[in-house]
Amino acid sequence: MSLAQFVPPTTTIVYAPAAAGSPTAVPTLSEWGLIALAAVMVFAAIRALRRGTGGRLLSLAIVAAASLAGTQWTARPAMAVPAFTLSNAAGGTATWLGDGEIGVLNTTGVAQKIISVGLTGTGMLRPTEGSPRCVAGLVVNAGQQCYVNVAMPL
Missing domain, CATH: 2.60.60 (Lipoxygenase-1)
Structure with missing residues (x-):
């Protein structure tokens, strides 16, 4: 054997x-674009929170997403x-x-x-x-x- x-x-x-x-690389948001996106999402979450109880879960989801969007540019994979x-x-x-x-x-x-x-x-x-x-x-x-x-x- x-x-x-x-x-x-x-x-x-x-x-x-x-x-x-x-083909070239697909453009993505710069770090400032991500910060601006995060700010808009926080503003949307505040508006959803002020509308009443139905928007609480949605506003928490938006704040969580905004937090992640605003920090992605600092993370190095x-x-x-x-x-x-x-x-x-x-x-x-x-x-x-x-x-x-x-x-x-x-x-x-x-x-x-x-x-x-x-x-x-x-x-x-x-x-x-x-x-x-x-x-x-x-x-x-x-x-x-x-x-x-x-x-x-x-």
């Missing part, structure tokens, strides 16, 4: 410069430390040996499109906690990162 030989997982990402007119980079502006291959969730940082100065994500050895690609997940077709803007999660079987 022979045992299968363990081969450490190797993740390979092939990338190339993104074509002009590639936990991010995986970039384990390897997309470093060639002309495109290329980035390879990483190991397991766990890793960030792939685009340091080229130009947007890069992920062509493929491959895995060799003993391991499997799993869903990531970080977003976005590195998948074929994803455009990673300069200075941004995507994530890969490699798990070894038990």
Whole structure:
């Protein structure tokens, strides 16, 4: 009886410069926009409270949401430390040996499109906690990162 030989997982990402007119990030509210939104929500909660007993639950929900909206801009999400980079502006291959969730940082100065994500050895690609997940077709803007999660079987 022979045992299968363990081969450490190797993740390979092939990338190339993104074509002009590639998708860009979706704009979101700035920290001041979130503060203004929170202030409007607090004002709405006060109005709902003054209208009578039917608005108490609604006003509490609005105050809770306003509290969260006003504090989200100060929270820094936990991010995986970039384990390897997309470093060639002309495109290329980035390879990483190991397991766990890793960030792939685009340091080229130009947007890069992920062509493929491959895995060799003993391991499997799993869903990531970080977003976005590195998948074929994803455009990673300069200075941004995507994530890969490699798990070894038990």
